[in-house]
Amino acid sequence: MGVMKRVQLVFKAKANKALDKMEDPRETLDYSYQRQLELLTKVRRGVADVATSRKRVELQMNQLQQQANKLDDQARKALGLGREDLARDALTRKSSAQSQLNDLQGQYAQLQAEEEKLTVASQRLQAKVDAFRTRKETIKATYTAAEAQTRINEAFSGISEEMGDVGMAIQRAEDKTAQMQARAGAIDELMASGALDDVGGRRDDIQAELDQLSANSDVESELRRLRGEIAANAPKQLEVGPNGDGGQGGNGEQAQSQAQSAPYAPPAPTQNPQQAAQAAGIPVSDLPSANDQPQDGEGP
């Protein structure tokens, strides 16, 4: 005997066993109908549970996608700022987020399929339960208890098989949902731990470093701007200055050494190299060291 027949016999045996428990066949009808309604409630709850699980996975997928986009953006910025190490770090995290995302996509598809199957199962069961109710009333109205037996057995076997099938489908969906929930929980934990750096979660260290880098680069560009302004203004002042002849090489060197030593010469009449140079009639542009000297020890 093949598998198909054996499975059918197992289902049939199950139905017969339930039938044998009933003393009054009419009682069977009502009892079975109650069980059917319970199962209908259960399968609908099953559909809702799977849908909830699916939505949770969907939410996580969105979060992971945002995270992957953000990390990609960070990698781009880091590279732009010449920090390949930071970019590498961001891309490593992105790849981890991406692989979680791929995993979730598979789970999502499974949950969606499970939800569809259960929805169809619940519709099929509903149709059979309605048919059973009609049959039940007819049997009760038309037949005596003895006569009813065969018809009751028929109706009962048909619905019992469906109930067994739907019951198994609910069980499968529950198992799958439980698995998914465990994995969804694991991903939530992973996000909370910062391994994937949840969007809007704890302070993001790559972002912190990028912010710092970009703040520094803002300071640098401000400095360049200010220096530019000063350099642009300098020649005008020279025109009105005394001995505005542009200076000579010898004088330049002299001014330069004077400029370098100026901070260390307390009685010097001027306090900074530019002023010193101007006083000496030397254009500031001839004093490279004065302008290029780092002011705060934080060179580029």
Add this chain to the structure above:
Amino acid sequence: MIVRILGEGQFRVDDNATPGLNHLDTELETAVERGDEPAFKAALTGLLAQVRAQGSPLPPDTLEPSDLILPHQDSSMDEVRKLLTDEGLIPG
């Protein structure tokens, strides 16, 4: 003949299809006995495909019991083994 695919519903299949189904069913049974997963998958997929192709779905409000019952598409061999025992997977 009425064939149920678990998780899918019932199909009315012409009796002419029986030899083909029986052939695959024997392969399925042998595969389960031997624990041969690839053969099991192949036989099950073939059986389901034949029932779907040659059968016509029964209206959902029929209360007729099936003559044959097939495991669902994604069944593992282990599930089918359990299904074949009284203590198996059928709830209630």
